Amino acid sequence: MDLDQFIVAVEILRRPELRGRPVIVGGDGDPTKRGVVASASYEARGYGGPVSKSVHSGLPLRTAARRIPDAVFLPVDRTAYEAASEEVMGALRGLGHVVEVMGWDEAFVAVDSEDPEAVAREIQETIKAATQLGCSVGIGRNRLQAKLATGFGKPAGTFRLTGQNWFEVLGSRPPDALWGIGRKTAQKLAGLGIETVAALAAADPQALAASFGPATGPWLVQTARGLASAAVTDEPYQARGHGREITYQENIDDWQRVRGEIGRLAQLVAADVAAEPRPVIRVVVKVRYAPFLTYSHGLALDEPTQEPAALEAAALAALDRFTRRTPVRLLGVRAEFAPDEPG
DNA sequence: TCTGGGGTCCTAGGACCC
């Protein structure tokens, strides 16, 4: 299940007069500032029109404003989206299936049915009745097939993608049409002469292991064949870590201030971590210098802890490993938890 | 394209050990 233009849809629910207009949500809503598009309405995406007038998520806000000057720009309101998402997932769980939430606007639902389209429509009606939000539902024999199927069902539709029609639908598309394969991998594959899903499915897993590593190589081929094995689970999600990062509106060139900001971020991370039962074993500091060069340095803690003072001290020690003291545009602090003991 | 913020997983290389 994948909600249609989720963030924009939540905004339109509380501002119905925006329906039908190009709406762009991102940053603090000021398109003259640093930030990117979190969500754009279908009107702003300008399907079928020229790229020079189309906006999509990830696009810099300043570029979006140049492309659609009369769009409505709104700030990101995480609290509102979290609340709406909770409502949706609650309604979905009410149907009695195993539900695995994959972010604000997506979930896998484990269903064994002779008539999956009927179940899909029931899911859509239930969510619509509870929240007024539309969604598309993809049907497949595994998570990979179902996930890709939602894209073909948009908006507000259903689509069935199984071994029966996998190559008919996807065979001639580029590999980055698949879930988990992006632009970089597609380029690297093209360099090996592999330019379609069908070609990737026919490739030798061992040969790809030489180029992509022992796990990724064979995984690429399995994915192109539409195969995936992970079951849908409703086990409560356990975060591996928590982090905070900020892109500053103006670059910081005073490294005393950088120190102060890292301390502040470490305190925010300490507060986030306090909500979890697990201790922190490692702290990583990230610095993005003004020309968009990003580096990180981390260190293992002497002993596992959640103590804010210890996390801050570790973050400052990690910061000391950065020798280059030129202006920065982004600072981040991340805390990583001890992994679960097996068994 | 002057390029967010929250994450996850994998890889390569070096250190270290036997």
Next chain:
DNA sequence: TCTGGGGTCCTAGGACCC
């Protein structure tokens, strides 16, 4: 003291996703 072959752990970086 021209130097093997594992294995594991740690670290930094990259790719990807929502």
